[in-house]
Amino acid sequence: MTPDGPLADVYAGTLDCVHCGLCLSSCPTYRETGRETSSPRGRIYLMRGVAEGRIPLGAVEEEAWLCLGCRACETACPSGVRFGSLLEKTRASVPRRGWAGHLEAFALRRVVPHRRRLRLLVGALAAVQRLGLDALGARLLPRLRESQRLLPPIPPRAQRAPLPPRIPAEGARRGCVALLEGCVMPELFGPVNAATARVLTRNGFDVVVPEGQGCCGALQAHAGDASLAAGLAERNLRAFAAARVDAVVVNSAGCGAALREYGDWLGAPGAELAGRVRDVCEFLDEVGLAAPPGRLEARVCYDDPCHLLHGQGVGEAPRRLLAAIPGLELVPHDDAAACCGAAGTYNLTQPEMSRAVLARKLASLAAAAPDVIASGNPGCLMQLRAGALGAGLRARVAHPVELLDEAGVAGRERP
């Protein structure tokens, strides 16, 4: 049939689903609700029904936004359904409504892609944190509680400075990589970017940080704003096109997954850039990590970011790197591959489901009793940190490259 409903552009993709149900047990919202409509198969059925004109568009709205966009269903699906793409196209037809929708659209259009504005905002938030006004605000305005709980301590200004445009390799030079700084990463996780550059240079790679790069467009794409996402991707394409490097290295799983989709967003030039993208752990694992010279005595649970495991198919590389650190004990936990409930802005817009999803993971982490929870995505780091604090876990939360960096520094400090 020729689809003529509002979701005609997702119709062909929905036909890939053979209704086998193999994805159901890996879907966090299905696990929580037990409802077919809150499962991948149920959502695809709704999308297809809308596309065929059998179901009104409004019927898919709630489920389009209750879905975490974690893409665990893609990993489980034997039929190759590209659920993330179907979801983004569906969301474009049912934009988020109300104050949350307006606020999200404003932040994703007017603040996040503009580095100076984001920097000003984060600077103001840092002052608010220093004065303790964030806790006061959260007490007075319940709507602020979730954001206050999730926002990590903002690093001092010096640690939020942009990285130098070129950082030379240490020792024997093995190659040259370009680093994506990202939008949120330098502001809230500047030390992770610095640690990434140190680990790469210690492993023999020149690191270039191309000027003109910026926000990757992932959050905008997940929110259904494909044209803004493509515009941001074009900016990165221009910035990275001229860099003569072995790889474009990314330390944020959400950004890496987005860059790897630039071919879908921008055609052949985007595909060329996408082909050079590597997550930092994947890259170090591929080229062979120089053995960290220092020890790190810690029990570490690695927790898979969805957009690294399901979006990029990278799961073993971070574990291999961590296991290579002398003294580090890598401890498995049962819920590592499931979403933590962060999912971009999901933990702010769907706080109840986000907390329910996180609770399973925290129970699994509590049973494993790690000293450190490691994960490679800023949203996951924030969610896990806030969750661990709230649950009284004594574990700190860190990016895997921070642990590699700490082991490197520890080795240098040895007499």
Ligand code: SF4
């Ligand atoms: S993306 Fe995640 S939450 Fe959404 S349907 Fe797939 S598994 Fe479920």
Ligand code: SF4
């Ligand atoms: S596993 Fe794939 S084909 Fe099977 S129901 Fe889920 S989405 Fe459809």
